[in-house]
Amino acid sequence: MDDPTGIVKPAMNPYETVFMSGTASGLVLLFGLFALLWLASLAVRDASLVDRFWGAAFVALAWWYAILGGVPRPPAARVLLGLVTAWGLRLSLYLTWRNWGRGEDYRYAEMRRRHGARFGLISLGTVFLLQAVLAWVIAMPLYAGLSVGVPQPGRDGLLWLGAAAWLVGFGFEAVGDAQLARHRADPSRRGTVLDTGLWRYTRHPNYFGDALAWWGHWLVAASLGAGWTVFAPLLMTFLLMRVSGVTLLERKLVDTRPAYRDYAARTNAFFPGPPRPS
Numbered sequence: 001m002d003d004p005t006g007i008v009k010p011a012m013n014p015y016e017t018v019f020m021s022g023t024a025s026g027l028v029l030l031f032g033l034f035a036l037l038w039l040a041s042l043a044v045r046d047a048s049l050v051d052r053f054w055g056a057a058f059v060a061l062a063w064w065y066a067i068l069g070g071v072p073r074p075p076a077a078r079v080l081l082g083l084v085t086a087w088g089l090r091l092s093l094y095l096t097w098r099n100w101g102r103g104e105d106y107r108y109a110e111m112r113r114r115h116g117a118r119f120g121l122i123s124l125g126t127v128f129l130l131q132a133v134l135a136w137v138i139a140m141p142l143y144a145g146l147s148v149g150v151p152q153p154g155r156d157g158l159l160w161l162g163a164a165a166w167l168v169g170f171g172f173e174a175v176g177d178a179q180l181a182r183h184r185a186d187p188s189r190r191g192t193v194l195d196t197g198l199w200r201y202t203r204h205p206n207y208f209g210d211a212l213a214w215w216g217h218w219l220v221a222a223s224l225g226a227g228w229t230v231f232a233p234l235l236m237t238f239l240l241m242r243v244s245g246v247t248l249l250e251r252k253l254v255d256t257r258p259a260y261r262d263y264a265a266r267t268n269a270f271f272p273g274p275p276r277p278s
Helices: 014-044 049-069 075-099 106-138 140-146 156-185 205-222 227-243 246-256 260-266
Strands: none
Touching: 014 049, 014 106, 014 140, 049 075, 049 106, 049 140, 075 140, 075 156, 075 205, 106 140, 106 227, 140 205, 140 227, 156 205, 205 227, 227 246, 246 260
C-alpha cells in the first residue's frame, strides 16, 4: 500500500537490516546458552564450566550465523566455518578432558570464598554473561563473513593468508597444550618448569596460537568484506596478553614455581623467539 502522505521512503539497506537482526539474535543465543550453563554451574558448584564452553560457544554462534546467511555460501565462508568449528571443538574438548574431576578453577574458587552466598548471583553477571558479551564481540568477523559477507574481487590472497595463519596458530595451540599435558603427567617433573619444545621459544605457545588463529579467522572474513571487524582479533589478543591469559597466569606461576623467574628472564612471554642467555 502506498504511503498516504505521499512521501517516498528510501529503501532500507538489506545489509543494515540483517546486521541489526542477525547480531541481536546472536547475542540472545549466547545469553541463553550461558544462562543455562550458569544454572548447571549452580547445580555442580563449579563456575569453571564456563571455560570449557568458551570454544563451543563460537562454534554454536558460527553455525547460527551461517544459517542466517543461507546456503549455498561462498567457498571462503565455508572455509571460515570449518576453521572456527575445528578451533572451538578442539579447545572445549581439551579443556573438558584436562579439568575433568579436578574441581573448580582457583580463580572462581577464590571469588566464591570472597562473595560467599552471593557468589551464585554475582557469577551470572561477572562471569557468564560477561563472557557471552565478549564472545559476541570477538565473533563479529564470523557474523560479517558467514551471514552477510560476499567475496571481494582481488582479495583471494587474504583467504590463503588467513588459512595459513590459522594453521600455524592452531598448531602452536594444540602442540603446546599436548606438550604441557605430557609434562604434567610425568611424576618426575612435578613442580618443574616446562622449557622444552615450543615452550623453549615462548612462555605461552597456546595463548600465542589462540591469538594467531583468530587473526586467521579475521583474514578469511576480510576476504568476504569484513575487514572492518579488525577490532575483534585485537580484543582477543589484548585479553590473552593482558587480562585473562599471560598476565593473570604468571602472577600465580611466579609465586608457585621458584625456577619460573629464571625461565621468564630467558624466554619471550608471548611472541616466539630464540631464548636469551641466562
